[in-house]
Amino acid sequence: MKAKKLIGRKLSNIKTCRSQRTHRKLPHPTSGDATERTLPAQIAKVQEWIEQEWHPCTDLQFRTLRVNQHELLLVWIQGLVAKEYIQSGILQPLLSGDLTLETLRDVADHLQTVTIDPIHTLDDCNVALEDGKVVISLDGQSRGLAVDVSKIPGRSLEKAENEPTLHGPQEAFVENAATNISLLRKRIRSPRLKIETYILGSYSKTSVSILYIEGITKPALLTEMRERLLRIHTDMVHDLNDLQEYIADEAFTLFPLTEETERPERVAANLLQGRAGIIADGSPFCLMVPATFVNFLTSPDDYYMQYSLVLPLRVLRHVMYWISILLPAMYVALLTYNQDLLPTPLLISVTAQHAGIPFPTVVEALLMLAAFEALREAGTRLPRAVGQSVSIVGTLIIGDAAVRAGLVSPGIIIAVASTGVASFTLPALGLVSSSRNIQFLFVIVAGLLGLYGILLLGMLLVGHLVSLRSFGVPYMSPIAPMIWSDMKDVVIRSPWWAMKRRPRQFEPQNPVRSDRMPPGPKQQKRI
């Protein structure tokens, strides 16, 4: 029961469209009884209590003011606030004239800041400090004020690095939720864009927001999302990945069941398809649900290019996905079980290549795949400049030397390298990592049963894929179950004017994008 009390609660309801973070009745984890304690009337007691509560915290700062016999206490945490704003917004107005500050109301009236919230309890006080607000307490008043002059450190907007595109907008989310939301507001200028904020994590108190468009997103989806988010009991939410692990439909799967993106315009487009987004403070990504398999094979570039040019790229990506899973396994199967499938000259050539290699093909393949993974891991962990030289050394020099030394055959190098290239064509990192793991399984079964094993594991894989659901939406839709009208954005990307309806797989409340027929080339007049 205790734990239940600690979980975050939904604070703003759907109708009030507030993205600002407000706290009410949120218990402090260390002092459970602080919840009901009101602020003492004497500022000395307040200061004493705060000092005790935060001891030792050297970044806590106090300042007492005396304005016309009225004593004021200002408390804040260094680094979270902008001192120049305290100077200009609080100190200057209060100290400038001959003011009578009988009540907190008087104080508030004179402050030159935007957001001022009342503080009733000691706990409110803690929360305000954590948020980077200045707490003002007036002697003799058992309430206080929280003045928002926060300047929480963070980086500025940068280019999207994980999802680079050639065309289209380039800005990406940052670690600040408010900034991220504003990036979305910039794109969807409608009050129908709703943001519901929850505080999760008893220590981290991370604000997690659900974003959706009222009137488009299926209400059942939202109910489900709220339920799943509120089920989370934890002390800290590090990143969106924690959330995705908590809320995903299926725990034991290698496939990503939610989609992560760092591009605000992508989120905006997806919200308008009837999906919903989740943003967590501190994570420069947005999580989109429901996610389907084909979502991971679409790149943002697909939408910034002429639609007819997208078709070959999409086909290529679909093929490359299966190649990235199957190619090493196929190589093993063809060389150890199904040699009849190889054309005779090719068979002669691989036989000659493989002569004198000490390992069986399957071991060779597993070794090379593992080596490739190690190189890739080394490349990502090292600084960029060094990383490149590592990959050059690894691929060119070690590979060549291994072949010359007769440790591995050139064929397996080609197969593993092509697999790597194939996996690099996939736009979504989540899918790449899963396919890298699955390819090992396939290599092992290919070593045990050849192509037959690949087929059987393939059936298991397909069975698993089609049994998955992401927030109720079948993972493989619109392929299986087949939703013909949604096939417009799977292998082909239809022109915008042909996509008159939102995808049916997400069951949007309002399925039509526009009440008038969007102009196709035929409806337009020739000039």
Add this chain to the structure above:
Amino acid sequence: MQIQISRVQLITILVWVVLGTGIVTIPAAIAQFTIHDAWMIPLFFLFGGGGVALVAHLFMKTFPHQSLAQAAENSLGHIFGSGLVIWILIWLYLAVTTIARELSAFATTVILPHTPEYVISAFNLFVVAYLVYLGLEVIARVNEFITPLVLISVPILFILSVRNFEFEQFLPMFADGMSPIARAAVVQLLDYSLEMLIVLQIIPTLESPQTIGKDILIASAIITGILSLIVTLTVGIVGPSTSYLNYPVLEIVRSIRIGKFIERLDTLYVMGVVSTLILKVAMFHYCLCDTWKDLFHLSSIRLLAWSGGLVVWTGSLFLFGNMADVYHFIMDTAPIYFLLTMVGIPLLLIATQKLFKK
């Protein structure tokens, strides 16, 4: 969540329920009786499909939203109904073991000759049990997923093989009168088309049960088309050898040789056939488990899927000592057995319901 099988899914299920083994066995079964006239035999499948559609439609009208096992119990009472359901259960068990045995025999004969058959069979049934464990919806979706792949790759194989096609193989027509033609039609009419009636068991899960008759007709038309194509090609390419080949269609693919690079594609064909065969076994196994569930009023088939798979695995090797037993069962026992079971029982139920339970 309510399971819903869409019409497209139902049709793909029906197609592979017949063609899974149909592609492998029907041409050989037909060639036992006639070769020159073999091309016209698949056309008879439409009659079988029509009959099946009629039975299914009547059944659906009489027992809307009821599976075969439930209907048996509702209309004949607990004791007689259960007796009939047990009979159906035995039938389903024999059917699924036959198909499983055909599958493992095909795989071991054609591509993995040194691996013991029971190992291959175990792997096959592992996949089948997993699919059944995941549920009917998953089987239907895998069907939907696999069908386009098969439909793309199989015609390519056949187009490549057309080079060896000879029209003379179809002459003389009707040389031996109609009798061989009628006999050759028996197996596919009474074995394969009646297999479609297992969908009576999944009627409660259909999205639109009222169209079941139409869907069966569409599926039979597709099956007839594919079978005609296959049988015609087989006879045109392989000729009289069809009568002594175990897997004549495989031989079409094995005879392909275009240039030095396009040849020996039979492994690819085997992969396609095995994948559809696994779907067929999965569908039958699902119906077996579902009937079992209805008989004992169990909560789910999740426990039955695996333990039932184990029994099917050992049973498929225990019941049939060799492939001759399997063919004997298909050719000599099954036609009347299937007719009495899959047409007789639904008609009996319909009649009882109409007569006594007005």
Add this chain to the structure above:
Amino acid sequence: MKRILIVAALFVCCLSLTSCADHTEVNDMNVVVGLGLDETKDGMTRVTAEFVNPQNSPISGGQGGSSGGSSKSKAYFIRDTTGPSLEDAIKQFDQILPHRMYMAHNTVVVFGATYLKHGIERAFDYLERNRYLRRNQMMIATTGSANRLLAAPTDPEPTNAFGLRALAEQAAATSPVMDSEQLHIIKQYLSPSHAPVLIWMDLDQKGRPMQKGVALLHGGKIVDYLDLPHAEGLFWLKGETHQIQVSVPCANHHKTTFRIVRSNTKVTAIQNPHHKLTFIVSLQGTAEIESFCSTELFDQTLYQRISQQVDTAVLDKMRQTMKTLQTDDVDAVQFAAQLYRHHPQLWRKLKGSWNQDFTHLPVSYHVHIQVERSGLIAQTPTRWLEDQGKPPRVQGGGAK
């Protein structure tokens, strides 16, 4: 998670315990590309197998080539075994070779004269049943031993079996009679005529393989060999041909050569009122002039005349071949199959006595070959030297 891991581990264990029986590394097998069958004097079957020697194959960068150099640098190597039957002999390869024999890549089966004499149908069961052998392998007959044919170099093709196969395919492009794939042979063997025709290859004086013609079999036993000029008659009797040269002698010791671009034959069986069975062979085709012996002017009448010459030449060849076939009593033209297809009832009546009937079966021929083109030149160049060959001179001003 733990549960899944344990189940997976157990599953992998039992997988690896019982499976892998079909696992063969590419280095651990000998890829067979050609098989040869001979019969020894004591009635045993000698099987010659040609294996790829990958290290020396030019495909894999070996020095390759079969001519010159020692036998070690060849792209293939040959071994033979002897056993009471084909399968016994093949089994013995495992006793003399360190690696497993892999037959899936076999392309040709050569039958030596001795094996042909005692019937090749002994091999059919094995060849059809074996899962590794495909029915697209080429069956070749030879008058010598299969062993010698398989050992002969086929430059520039480094692997002899591929060379033989390519030669046979080249022949098959001219006429389906030369199409000697197993699928085709078995169909002929199973047809009512029961007379397969195999391509016949032998070594020339320099020991290189060459197409010699066709081998006529009755059932599985050799009846006769037809050399290429005679085989042409069979081509025309049996159906479609492409690009066959025919020469017609001229008065002046030269000859005119035609190329029959394509021709098509239709065989019909007619039973006339006296219950006499007659076969009508009608051939239609087009031809092109390759070389021309006289300096005559090319006009319509000449075209007609030379068309008739071709007709006669083709007709003679067909007659001659038919005569040979009838003396040999081998229905290589598939007349019986033709009869069966169109008159199944009649065929049933004649079935028993077909062998006797065939030897004196009346055959009538209708040949019509249209000479359509004369190549790049319209007249023979030497015509210019003759007076009447030059265009008329201009007389008295003004053109003609």
Add this chain to the structure above:
Amino acid sequence: MSEMSILFALVLWFAQRRQLRAAPIRERVIWYAMVGLAISFAFVISWHLAPNLQPLAWIDRLFDPLTHKLYQIL
């Protein structure tokens, strides 16, 4: 094969033991009956008893004459 069937049965029991414990007695009985049947089949096969048993004889006797009659009519 008998060893393999026992191994599979054990694996199956291990994988499903929690579901089994939660299931009503009827389902458990059926489960054990099926697994037992499967193992006994496997033993019958691996002891080479299967060829003498002819488990399908009853069905042959029931339907074979009828099918042959059908073929004769045609």
